[in-house]
Amino acid sequence: MKKFIKKNKKKIKKAMKLGKDIINVVGNAIRIFTFFS
Incomplete structure (x- = not known):
């Protein structure tokens, strides 16, 4: 059980x-889009 949690901790992290990176990319895209329009 402990091994299972340890394995999944890495996946969750x-x-x-990845989620943070996607949010950053989307945020930058929106900023650039609003800047040019």
Whole structure:
């Protein structure tokens, strides 16, 4: 059980990091879009 949680902790951290990256990219795209329009 502990091993299972340990394995998934890395996955959860990766998913959270990926989510943050996507939010940053979308935020930058919106900023650039509003800047040019």
